Amino acid sequence: MPPTASPLLEPASAPLRKGELTAIRILVAAESLFAERGYAGTSLRDVAAAVGLRIPSLYNHFKSKELLYAAVLDRVVDPVLDILNGFLAAPVSERPTHAEVIGQVMALLDGHPNLPALLLQETQTGGRRLTPGLRHRLAPIFGRAFETVQATDETGRFEPDEIPLFVLALYHVIVGFHSIAPFYREVSGDDLSTPESRDRQIRFLTRMVEALFEHAPVRS
Amino acid sequence: MPPTASPLLEPASAPLRKGELTAIRILVAAESLFAERGYAGTSLRDVAAAVGLRIPSLYNHFKSKELLYAAVLDRVVDPVLDILNGFLAAPVSERPTHAEVIGQVMALLDGHPNLPALLLQETQTGGRRLTPGLRHRLAPIFGRAFETVQATDETGRFEPDEIPLFVLALYHVIVGFHSIAPFYREVSGDDLSTPESRDRQIRFLTRMVEALFEHAPVRS
DNA sequence: TTGACGAGCGATCGATCGTTAGTTTCAATT
DNA sequence: AATTGAAACTAACGATCGATCGCTCGTCAA
Numbered sequence: 001m002p003p004t005a006s007p008l009l010e011p012a013s014a015p016l017r018k019g020e021l022t023a024i025r026i027l028v029a030a031e032s033l034f035a036e037r038g039y040a041g042t043s044l045r046d047v048a049a050a051v052g053l054r055i056p057s058l059y060n061h062f063k064s065k066e067l068l069y070a071a072v073l074d075r076v077v078d079p080v081l082d083i084l085n086g087f088l089a090a091p092v093s094e095r096p097t098h099a100e101v102i103g104q105v106m107a108l109l110d111g112h113p114n115l116p117a118l119l120l121q122e123t124q125t126g127g128r129r130l131t132p133g134l135r136h137r138l139a140p141i142f143g144r145a146f147e148t149v150q151a152t153d154e155t156g157r158f159e160p161d162e163i164p165l166f167v168l169a170l171y172h173v174i175v176g177f178h179s180i181a182p183f184y185r186e187v188s189g190d191d192l193s194t195p196e197s198r199d200r201q202i203r204f205l206t207r208m209v210e211a212l213f214e215h216a217p218v219r220s
Numbered sequence: 221m222p223p224t225a226s227p228l229l230e231p232a233s234a235p236l237r238k239g240e241l242t243a244i245r246i247l248v249a250a251e252s253l254f255a256e257r258g259y260a261g262t263s264l265r266d267v268a269a270a271v272g273l274r275i276p277s278l279y280n281h282f283k284s285k286e287l288l289y290a291a292v293l294d295r296v297v298d299p300v301l302d303i304l305n306g307f308l309a310a311p312v313s314e315r316p317t318h319a320e321v322i323g324q325v326m327a328l329l330d331g332h333p334n335l336p337a338l339l340l341q342e343t344q345t346g347g348r349r350l351t352p353g354l355r356h357r358l359a360p361i362f363g364r365a366f367e368t369v370q371a372t373d374e375t376g377r378f379e380p381d382e383i384p385l386f387v388l389a390l391y392h393v394i395v396g397f398h399s400i401a402p403f404y405r406e407v408s409g410d411d412l413s414t415p416e417s418r419d420r421q422i423r424f425l426t427r428m429v430e431a432l433f434e435h436a437p438v439r440s
Numbered sequence: 441t442t443g444a445c446g447a448g449c450g451a452t453c454g455a456t457c458g459t460t461a462g463t464t465t466c467a468a469t470t
Numbered sequence: 471a472a473t474t475g476a477a478a479c480t481a482a483c484g485a486t487c488g489a490t491c492g493c494t495c496g497t498c499a500a
Binding site: 450 | 471478479480486493494496497498
């Protein structure tokens with residue numbers, strides 16, 4: 001039992017164990033590298049060098065490269081799923097405006113800059129390296145997102161079988177915006193990662209979502 | 221000079237050179253592998269095995285792995301950029317409907333199933349492996365897309381500095397739809413790659429684009 | 441003081457990476 | 471039939487991959 005914390009406060013207070021801190025340093029360094037170069041493109045030598053350790057020391061904290069990657073993914077995705085669940089679980093009566101939701105999601109991604117790249121790489125490989133625990137959390141979140149969008153589309157512009165496509169489209173617009181920034185800067189010269197660009201994207205997303213939820217005019 | 225074709229018809233008729241055909245077989249196999257596993261995740265052994273050759277034979281046609289990858293990318297992206305240029309160069313008077321454009325783009329992607337994955341991987345790495353010739357073709361295409369969207373947004377729902385975000389958003393929705401299919405099937409059970417799903421996506425995209433270009437109501 | 445243990449390291453493993461050299465096969469041309 | 475060149479092969483290279491072995495510290499409890 002750690003001597004620095006009372007048993008009751010232990011989970012809330014700092015963990016403070018010596019090697020536990022090293023594990024976190026490894027996770028932080030590996031997160032950036034995996035996000036930038038992908039799983040196959042990142043070697044344990046890169047990770048060890050970024051942390052300032054030798055390779056064998058990594059194995060004191062993670063049993064294999066695959067498990068290190070899984071730990072990185074869990075550590076990043078899990079808290080975001082929690083927050084997302086909070087958004088989607090809010091009762092309809094307290095539903096925030098489109099602008100508020102978009103602002104919160106964008107702020108969430110600001111706090112987790114590696115998340116979009118990691119998500120894209122994982123979805124692109126069919127989620128083959130996804131932790132089982134993580135995978136089983138996704139389906140209900142998708143389902144809740146479907147219900148929320150369906151309830152928000154009061155005028156019924158979109159048919160029920162288009163709702164999942166709507167959710168996927170929003171996901172791709174948001175995640176894609178962040179992950180294409182380096183490429184877009186390369187080809188156009190404009191930097192999408194500045195605060196001004198971020199605000200512009202929030203403005204655009206708000207207008208776009210409002211347009212999609214506006215009353216549909218008579219069909220021809 | 222090849223003996224089978226007249227000099228004038230030579231570029232249009234079949235090339236038919238012996239090793240030229242092998243090079244194409246290599247390109248086809250490498251394209252699928254690079255799209256599925258990425259550059260770092262694909263070994264020349266995988267490529268050779270897929271073609272039915274030994275590794276050194278690959279070097280009779282491509283001087284290195286990097287050049288093979290560049291050739292794969294050029295071969296896939298170049299004709300698509302040509303077609304896209306044709307779309308965007310059409311005069312305003314002959315502008316097709318939204319549904320027509322979306323249908324044509326989706327048909328284009330049907331003919332190049334590996335394109336979305338390759339594009340995503342390339343944009344995610346900042347286009348670091350992009351051929352110079354290919355890179356310089358992108359900026360004018362983006363520019364033309366901006367002009368087209370700007371001209372189509374007759375009611376001025378979006379401000380000029382939001383037009384690039386609009387183009388990027390459409391790009392991400394379309395490309396993301398194709399590349400997330402395996403993952404979405406894994407987590408939800410639904411297959412987005414069936415013809416029915418494709419048609420549903422076309423229907424959704426059309427409704428979405430129409431909504432974005434509808435007359436904006438009075439702002440509050 | 442001592443013994444157990446967490447956590448770092450150097451050395452090294454077999455496997456695989458991209459790449460090259462040298463040789464053989466074989467069809468087309470002389 | 472002899473020649474030749476492209477294109478396939480076998481064999482092997484050094485470098486790097488993920489992973490494991492002992493060893494050595496420091497810390498802390500007994």
